[in-house]
Amino acid sequence: MTDSTAGPRAAAGKSEAAFRTISEVAEELDVPQHVLRFWETKFTQIRPMKRGGGRRYYRPEDVALLQRIRALLYDDGLTIKGVQKLLREKGVKALVGDPQPLPATLAEVEAPAVADDRAPTLPFDAAPAAPDAAVAGLSARQRQEIETALAELIALRDDLAAELRRQEAA
DNA sequence: ACTAGTTAGAGCGGTCTCTG
């Protein structure tokens, strides 16, 4: 599909760290969109950020988790309950094999892709040192709203970084 | 009956194009 929300971002090509829409994740995993939404209802560990209108934005870690779930279901022949049990017992990180925590904070999501060459000149460097502590007392809804706003900021940052590189290359 | 999807439909939100 032509992802209207991704627009120029998709056309310019996303970094590995970029957020993905459900259609992009569906294509990448070769799984229909409705199945991704169905899995979301079955696995509480799948928690894509949501923007206005409820649109999902999947972090790279979400995609990795979905890939693992897909492999367990389709390749290993496990049932959803089996995968749920596995997730409960071993945790997401053990399944995905990702030593890094989910980038639930701006500081964490900020790092990849453009960090090496561009980040020092970009405006998001002054992220709070320990935002996790700051949000510890917030409600789930408040956290969701913050994550949503965060996703928008990061998408904007990606756009700006890409545009900057285009202009420098020109 | 239970599991794992699949389908359909109404409505929302973003983008694009046209017009003034």
Add this chain to the structure above:
DNA sequence: CAGAGACCGCTCTAACTAGT
């Protein structure tokens, strides 16, 4: 440039199907 409208992608919910 700004507003209007069309178009398209996406959402949610509920009902349905196929296999075990």
